[in-house]
Amino acid sequence: MANYWRQVLNWDNFYELLWQAGKLFLFLLFLVCGYRILFIGLMYTYLGLATEGVDIVTALFYGLRLSMKSMGLLTAIGFLVGCIGYLYRPYKGTQFLQITGCIWIVLLTLLFFARIPYYEQFHSGFNQLIFNTFKDDTYALFISLIEEFQLPVRLLGVGIAGFFICRIFLWWQNWGHVWRLPRMSKVNYTICLRVVFICLLYQAILWIRFGGSLSYVGDIDWENAGVTKDQLLNEAILDDVQALYRSYEMDSRLENSTGLAFEPEQIQHYAEALSGKKLNSNNLDDYLKHHAVGLREKPPQHVFLIVSESYANWPLLSKYENLHITDGVKEIINRSDSDYLGSMLPNGMSTISGVMGILTGFADANLYLTHLPEAYREAYPTAIAVNMKKLGYETCFWYAGPNSWERIHDFALAQGFDKFYGRGDYGETEGNVWGCDDEYLYNAVLDGSKNDKMSFNLVLNVSNHSPFTVDLEKAGFDKELVRNALPEEMKNDEDLLKKLGHFWYADKQLAHFVSKAREIYPDSIFIIVGDHADRLNIDKTPNRYERYAIPLIVSGVGIDKNSLPERAAGSHINITATLMELIAPKGFEYYALGESLTRGNVMGINYGFWITPDDIGITEIGPQPYRFNVNAQGEPDMKKINENVEMIRSISWWRSKYGNQLVEKKG
Structure with missing residues (x-):
């Protein structure tokens, strides 16, 4: 038991989990930004005639900021799962985090494959209509997905793409050495260095939470992210996590009649x-x-x-x-x-x-x-x-x-x-x-x-x-x-x-x-x-x-x-x-x-x-x-x-x- 607590309380073991979480965040952010670029490329025929290169750059920049929040949330969940594994066995923490990362990769890939036919049908990313699935004829919807949108083929594509991307992710997680904080000659200096690191980490978390800002003043969300003059680009700014969140919010407002309470x-x-x-x-x-x-x-x-x-x-x-x-x-x-x-x-x-x-x-x-x-x-x-x-x-x-x-x-x-x-x-x-x-x-x-x-x-x-x-x-x-x-x-x-x-x-x-x-x-x-x-x-x-x-x-x-x-x-x-x-x-x-x-x-x-x-x-x-x-x-x-x-x-x-x-x- 004493040996167990020594491993749990060992800064180096916990720091390695933090390091792996940071790499997970960067990989997911890179992946979803890549999907954004690919989405715009595949759907270029939906771009307006007045759309210019600067509009695309603006969409990619705002999309990057918004996706920092989305991928930060997914990373936080992965880190918490990793902490559960860490408490079970310190060396299990990174394994649990990597498994969670693979799950996120497959889900993000599935959503990307679904986004394209959804946009072709509704000229929108995911919106509150997806919640009609639970109120509509689900069997009919399922048959439509098979016959009209080739669901089995798309799922096969998701499986193949997800497999290879997960392989790259695992290589990325295991590549290189963990960059550790240097040990100072005196314990007090080491503690001070770790305090500075924790403060910087806190600021980084705030920066991710507010999408490239350190406060609500510069916050970006799905309601104010549509800054370009092009409908496709405004939808591309929202990654699929944000689009699903928008769907949830809009459906909640429908269910609760938000904003329509009158005397x-x-x-x-x-x-x-x-x-x-x-x-x-x-x-x-x-x-x-x-x-x-x-x-x-x-x-x-x-x-x-x-x-x-x-x-x-x-x-x-x-x-x-x-x-x-x-x-x-x-x-x-x-x-x-x-x-x-x-x-x-x-x-x-x-x-x-x-x-x-x-x-x-x-x-x-x-x-x-x-x-x-x-x-x-x-x-x-x-x-x-x-x-x-x-x-x-x-x-x-x-x-x-x-x-x-x-x-x-x-x-x-x-x-x-x-x-x-x-x-x-x-x-x-x-x-x-x-x-x-x-x-x-x-x-x-x-x-x-x-x-x-x-x-x-x-x-x-x-x-x-x-x-x-x-x-x-x-x-x-x-x-x-x-x-x-x-x-x-x-x-x-x-x-x-x-x-x-x-x-x-x-x-x-x-x-x-x-x-x-x-x-x-x-x-x-x-x-x-x-x-x-x-x-x-x-x-x-x-x-x-x-x-x-x-x-x-x-x-x-x-x-x-x-x-x-x-x-x-x-x-x-x-x-x-x-x-x-x-x-x-x-x-x-x-x-x-x-x-x-x-x-x-x-x-x-x-x-x-x-x-x-x-x-x-x-x-x-x-x-x-x-x-x-x-x-x-x-x-x-x-x-x-x-x-x-x-x-x-x-x-x-x-x-x-x-x-x-x-x-x-x-x-």
Whole structure:
């Protein structure tokens, strides 16, 4: 025992562990910086045209500073593990540290291999969407990873790369001799030297902790690290550890509604400002009440609201007309009984966020509604199904996928739908793990609507979603026509052609459904909207409008080219009010937070962006708005825009979580 404590308390033994920890830190820092450079090199096509060499150098410098913090944390964990081994047997300390180092190397390599397809899909490093994995259909996600992103091949690559890098790491750890503090002639001098060393070590730890600074004043973190003008470089600055930390932080804010706690008086003030009503009422719903202008004598027999997976607006722009992947919907738009609005935003970056905005009428406000107990106690008065039922419609939700996805079956019924149909209700169908191909879904909707009842049908398709498995050749896709319309450097990109082919397929089946439904049910109205964009672009660095905007098309009996004013913009939360004004009789009472687009609503908002008929920008503090309307005049009123964003999101948060009573809430 005495010999054991002599070894444990031996400065030289402990100093060797410190020395090995320092070498681990340097190796991990070098590795993650190398991965950063490699990431930028592999993804260079995503760099903006205005990006210069100085921007890349700036990104690498800030990335180095940020990674000092990340690798410092991993090293600290490795050192603590080494200390456990050191206490067990002093010579075991370095072995435990080396094993931990190898684990970190493999994990960092795995994250690097995953980052590339993740960025290609979401134009971002890891973000809070990865936490949807635990709330989504994990089996479907796993199959998508295998079929679309070649998971086994990537894991093999991780194993091979990790093996060789670990071999280099172990060589590095065992190379050379331990540099030891010199022993002084007197014990007191030796002690003083060690005290100086410990003080310097403390300063070095602070310098690493604050990313190249010795205090919080110069600290750098994931929230302030995006200093370049290029999106790819700003994401590259965040190593994968920092990106995962960002994901965790953002998801925690969503779960805990961080930053959206308001007093009831403030919510009442916001409700009065948005509605223009001075009611002095403590019932929030009083401010959400509207009365239809009455554009027709009686509602149409059938209403079909089609929420189309990943149907972005950019393929409808004239600059992409040679692709011919949206010819079907363009035919609908060009009809005299149709109108189209291109200045629309989805409610969020995922399908479930968009669907929640449509179903409830609430903006994304840091609440995951399908997992919110309050959403199942009673339907919100702003819910689209609730308002349609008041008009006399039987409300049906038609989904191409399984009933279990995101609890959509239970949530839709809780929010007023009379019936819900999922893939299991359509018989034998072709498709992928996310759901059946669109043609089977649309055929089921056509067959299910053959009765004398007035019906409202919300249709959610999935074919334009990875893994892309539709037999495009059988469906009639002219791949060579699309290939010839692509830029020269993209003509041989078979993966891009497959994605564009699935967009074409979704467009074709949607147009075919609308055409057939018109024949069978002439007294019908159709609303077509994308669930989100930001998945596919021809341009590697699309402008903000082409990246995020979705289309809104209204068509059918009673619709004309003046149904949607030109000076209008909106998001998913405006659909309920717009539909009510298009079909409800004069004086009909309905509830909605978003204004009707028929009244010339000039602004739309979502989780992080806003849009007007002229500009699209980032909420709160962000880059300058992007002007997509070349005929626009004047500048956007940023003060008013930010006020509207805060009011809409605040009311959405309060009403969905606390109900309609504007009284003090505890807990």
